[in-house]
Amino acid sequence: MPDPNGFLRYDRRLPARRPVPVRISDWREVYPPAGEELIREQATRCMDCGIPFCHDGCPLGNRIPDWNDLVRTGNWDAAVESLHATNNFPEFTGRLCPAPCEAACVLGLGGQQPVTIKQVEVEIADAAVARDGLRPRPASVSTGRSVAVVGSGPAGLAAAQQLARAGHAVTVYERDDAIGGLLRYGIPDFKLEKQHIDKRLAQLTAEGVRFRTGVEVGVDVTAEQLRAEHDAVLLACGALQGRDTPETPGRPLRGVHQAMAHLVAANRVVAAAGDGKPAPATLPDGTPIDAAGKHVVIIGGGDTAADCLGVAHRQGAAGVHQLDLYPEPPAERDAARDPWPTWPWVLRNYPAHEEGGERVFAVAVQEFVDDGTGQVRAVRIAEVTVEKVDGRRIVTALPGSEREIPADLVLLAIGFEGTEEQPLLEQFGVTRNGRGAIDSGPDWQATDGVFVAGDMHRGASLIVWAIAEGRAAAAAIHTYLGGVGELPAPVDPARQPLAAR
Numbered sequence: 001m002p003d004p005n006g007f008l009r010y011d012r013r014l015p016a017r018r019p020v021p022v023r024i025s026d027w028r029e030v031y032p033p034a035g036e037e038l039i040r041e042q043a044t045r046c047m048d049c050g051i052p053f054c055h056d057g058c059p060l061g062n063r064i065p066d067w068n069d070l071v072r073t074g075n076w077d078a079a080v081e082s083l084h085a086t087n088n089f090p091e092f093t094g095r096l097c098p099a100p101c102e103a104a105c106v107l108g109l110g111g112q113q114p115v116t117i118k119q120v121e122v123e124i125a126d127a128a129v130a131r132d133g134l135r136p137r138p139a140s141v142s143t144g145r146s147v148a149v150v151g152s153g154p155a156g157l158a159a160a161q162q163l164a165r166a167g168h169a170v171t172v173y174e175r176d177d178a179i180g181g182l183l184r185y186g187i188p189d190f191k192l193e194k195q196h197i198d199k200r201l202a203q204l205t206a207e208g209v210r211f212r213t214g215v216e217v218g219v220d221v222t223a224e225q226l227r228a229e230h231d232a233v234l235l236a237c238g239a240l241q242g243r244d245t246p247e248t249p250g251r252p253l254r255g256v257h258q259a260m261a262h263l264v265a266a267n268r269v270v271a272a273a274g275d276g277k278p279a280p281a282t283l284p285d286g287t288p289i290d291a292a293g294k295h296v297v298i299i300g301g302g303d304t305a306a307d308c309l310g311v312a313h314r315q316g317a318a319g320v321h322q323l324d325l326y327p328e329p330p331a332e333r334d335a336a337r338d339p340w341p342t343w344p345w346v347l348r349n350y351p352a353h354e355e356g357g358e359r360v361f362a363v364a365v366q367e368f369v370d371d372g373t374g375q376v377r378a379v380r381i382a383e384v385t386v387e388k389v390d391g392r393r394i395v396t397a398l399p400g401s402e403r404e405i406p407a408d409l410v411l412l413a414i415g416f417e418g419t420e421e422q423p424l425l426e427q428f429g430v431t432r433n434g435r436g437a438i439d440s441g442p443d444w445q446a447t448d449g450v451f452v453a454g455d456m457h458r459g460a461s462l463i464v465w466a467i468a469e470g471r472a473a474a475a476a477i478h479t480y481l482g483g484v485g486e487l488p489a490p491v492d493p494a495r496q497p498l499a500a501r
């Protein structure tokens with residue numbers, strides 16, 4: 001029985017982040033562990049409120065009050081079991097999820113601070129590793145059926161684990177040189193050290209999942225070959241088509257890049273250094289892309305932009321501006337606009353924002369300014385207002401508000417336009433919809449025997465949604481293959497986040 005008064009005795013507390021001067025001198029994770037005493041105290045704040053709205057906030061349906069109480073009472077083995085019953089990779093979500101569950105926590109009603117659900121989750125996840133090193137759970141019986149999973153991000157990996165544990169032979173095809181999708185080379189180590197991915201991969205391998213890296217399906221292996229070799233195919237290729245701004249004057253200048261180009265190059269440097277092979281940050285064609293000593297301008301206000309900010313500081317940028325088209329959001333939930341338990345529009349301060357840089361809101365770039373040699377030297381911005389008219393975004397510049405910001409390196413972090421146009425799509429006979437995503441039927445099939453999940457299906461989203469969709473698509477594939485019983489399916493393809501409108 002949970003403690004009904006814990007939240008009255010304890011305030012919300014998180015472990016202190018590593019000091020800024022220390023953490024920007026390396027690439028290690030920003031958060032230290034909370035420690036047993038603090039995390040048990042924080043888990044005690046969960047009052048087991050009867051109707052746990054946090055379940056609806058979490059796309060995985062994590063049994064949050066159950067494992068909060070197990071942590072409170074020090075029953076770590078049961079907490080590990082309970083968490084893994086709904087989430088294949090809590091070490092990823094516990095570190096990286098924006099925690100819509102916390103926005104839906106009942107304590108958030110009436111002025112209390114929500115339970116530190118995400119922190120409890122990561123402590124349980126790390127306890128699992130410390131206790132039995134992520135013990136493999138291979139299937140006891142093989143079904144004789146085989147599945148190809150294309151793409152090794154969290155959606156593909158969650159599906160692969162579910163299917164392998166159900167006895168199917170699973171092969172994951174990944175065009176990159178390492179497994180993990182955006183977790184590997186998109187998200188920097190200071191948010192997720194790659195040892196966490198490697199430990200899970202060891203578990204999946206021991207459970208029978210085969211990995212083939214450096215294989216681009218549609219190019220190195222055709223759809224026809226994949227269909228011939230496997231009984232079902234899951235497409236989990238992500239939504240990696242970066243939005244660009246080709247109409248802005250000066251876009252072709254040297255020094256103006258997609259944010260992902262910068263992040264991937266930086267992450268590869270960290271990976272190479274860890275392997276004892278130090279290398280400079282370059283694009284695939286060898287062009288250097290490093291913020292050291294540069295004035296950096298990041299365009300965009302989301303996760304990708306914040307990751308570029310943290311990378312720029314660790315690389316030794318001379319200064320960083322982060323530009324956002326929209327006005328500065330309020331510090332607190334506007335209940336009329338986003339009533340509890342929905343996800344509120346509020347100012348989100350990522351750890352990277354504590355590390356320096358200047359955020360500029362309600363501005364748009366009018367021009368990337370040439371230094372006379374074809375290299376960017378500044379961005380010319382104007383203050384703007386943004387309105388929605390008939391669903392279309394109208395951006396209006398305020399006359400006389402233009403000014404220049406110095407820039408040697410400009411990073412475009414303005415979102416993604418769905419899954420990439422690539423040979424695989426035509427070969428499998430699937431087409432991108434208006435949002436650049438791939439639609440599926442209610443059983444996750446995009447076309448006969450070909451299923452789709454994660455960002456490729458939903459559009460650029462979150463790790464928690466990718467894992468939820470991977471689990472649900474695996475359940476549908478298991479049924480399609482005539483598997484015994486049912487696998488858990490936390491979401492259906494039409495499921496949307498909690499919203500008031």
Ligand SMILES: Cc1cc2nc3c(=O)[nH]c(=O)nc-3n(C[C@H](O)[C@H](O)[C@H](O)COP(=O)(O)OP(=O)(O)OC[C@H]3O[C@@H](n4cnc5c(N)ncnc54)[C@H](O)[C@@H]3O)c2cc1C
Nearest residue numbers: 151153154155175181182217237238454455461462463466
């Ligand atoms: C910079 C950045 C930071 C982010 N930070 C967060 C965060 O903090 N928290 C959070 O919840 N979410 C975050 N996200 C979003 C999150 O990473 C994604 O929602 C999630 O990774 C999607 O998982 P996925 O498995 O659908 O696809 P992905 O992770 O994109 O993986 C798709 C994989 O498919 C492979 N692939 C594509 N085509 C082929 C082919 N033809 N053959 C073989 N392989 C192929 C790709 O190489 C890639 O490895 C971030 C995203 C970005 C870009």
Ligand code: SF4
Nearest residue numbers: 058093097099101118
């Ligand atoms: S996965 Fe995300 S939404 Fe679900 S419990 Fe963890 S932090 Fe909350």
